[in-house]
Amino acid sequence: MIKLNIDIEDIIAVLKKNKYFNEWYSYVKDILESPEFQKRKLYLHHDDSVYHHCISVSFESYLLASKLHADKRICAIAGLLHDFYPKAWQFTQELYEKHPDAIRTKRSLLKMHGFVHAKEAAKNYQKYYPNLIDKKITNTIKTHMFPLTIVPPRYKEGWIVSLADKIISFRTINIKSIPKLLGLSSPQFKTSKINH
Numbered sequence: 001m002i003k004l005n006i007d008i009e010d011i012i013a014v015l016k017k018n019k020y021f022n023e024w025y026s027y028v029k030d031i032l033e034s035p036e037f038q039k040r041k042l043y044l045h046h047d048d049s050v051y052h053h054c055i056s057v058s059f060e061s062y063l064l065a066s067k068l069h070a071d072k073r074i075c076a077i078a079g080l081l082h083d084f085y086p087k088a089w090q091f092t093q094e095l096y097e098k099h100p101d102a103i104r105t106k107r108s109l110l111k112m113h114g115f116v117h118a119k120e121a122a123k124n125y126q127k128y129y130p131n132l133i134d135k136k137i138t139n140t141i142k143t144h145m146f147p148l149t150i151v152p153p154r155y156k157e158g159w160i161v162s163l164a165d166k167i168i169s170f171r172t173i174n175i176k177s178i179p180k181l182l183g184l185s186s187p188q189f190k191t192s193k194i195n196h
């Protein structure tokens, strides 16, 4: 059963047990509380929400940045916004009812999610969080799907977020879901089994 509309308190309660929580949270709190990011609770990321997936990638990126002496703030923010594309790839009845504009229509192969969403996210974050515009954040978001998209990350932080995204995604991998994981299958419309 897919658990959408997950409470931030539930996620934070788990992460708070980590000694690095406070610093990570200071970098991402404003984004997490913003209405546009909250909307990602209704965007599906396979059997998770984009909201929860992105928090996981952000925290993993932040921890990797600590170990690898990279910029922790850049990694926390870019990790959180790496899938901040405007239109939902998989969607639910609840998203359709609350935010019909967030529904993506079917696309051709070369415009499939896996190929285009990183570029869209890099543009979309600048629209909603102009105060965070930064060349490292932009490049990190834009290249996080490497090697599916050809251009590699330009900065160390980009390699970290790209790796963290794969670590988080592959933790729950199912061989049959690889095309879906890479955004190479058709959009899906899920209408049932949503917890409120």
Ligand SMILES: [Fe+2]
Pocket: 082, 083, 117, 118, 144, 145
């Ligand atoms: Fe992505």
Ligand SMILES: [Fe+2]
Pocket: 053, 057, 082, 083, 165
């Ligand atoms: Fe992702």
